[in-house]
Amino acid sequence: MGRRPCCSKEGLNRGAWTASEDTVLAAYIQQHGEGNWRNLPCRAGLKRCGKSCRLRWLNYLHPDIKRGNISEDEEDLIIRLHKLLGNRWSLIAGRLPGRTDNEIKNYWNSTLSKKAHVNGMVQKSSASSKLGLNRKSIVKNPTTKLVRSKKPISPKSAVPINSLRHIQVVPAMSSLGDSPSTFSAFHNLQDLQELPKDSANTDHELKNSEAEALKSRLKENTIEDYGCKNNLNGGGFNYSLSVSDAIYQDWTTNDFLEGNTIADMDSLISFLNVEEWPCVNDSFINV
DNA sequence: AAAGCCTCCAACCGCCTATGG
């Protein structure tokens, strides 16, 4: 039996696209728009499978595609997102304007996976690596009073805990703007709220998908409470992070944070992005 | 110069999900 192919392969061109095929495809899509890929080849006069047309358009001909090498910042972001989301290339690509999932996947397989292994980033089990965070790329938000530049000193031994301290994290006002980085941080806060299916937001599925990934990562890192607590300021959400007494005392006694700390998401990421962060040890936290 | 090897990436493949009848 076997699976029915997406289209008849007989008489179709395969392999690399020619310049003339590209021209025909681009002209057709510019005139008629995307979609209806199965019928597109016939209507456009192309001897190609519809899937092949779609792939060629999305990965090569689309006008928004960014040309040129992956920049350091992009590379850094890919690494961070990969740690957070795994091999979910389309989600990662969604956070890199102009880059395609295929491009990122190829770049990862050919370049970054090796780098990650060489640097021990893949196997590293620190809290920061598990969270998918990379110190280099963190941009501190000036609104926070949480982050300081020096690393906290970790306790030498794990202390079982009976109670949890909470760090409230709320989006900074700047997170309500449109710049990609702050918007992304704000997005994550919304993600955690599990947008309902009937949400007016068109990419709620993407958000919920990312939220699931983020939650699982947070759980891996023994952060016990990741729920969004309540609405504030017309769209922002409180985010409550629970840590053990040991960690809390460590951070506070080392002047790493103040009591009743409120920070934006970027600052939280920066805050957690410390190799010596102690709570990778399960005994530090109630889970 | 040429053969062999390696790397990169465009393209393909098969599976999964969403959608509509």
Next chain:
DNA sequence: TCCATAGGCGGTTGGAGGCTT
């Protein structure tokens, strides 16, 4: 509820071009 279809995704392949010997 079932089925067919289309679109989307991640894994894999294979060829072109660069590099090494």
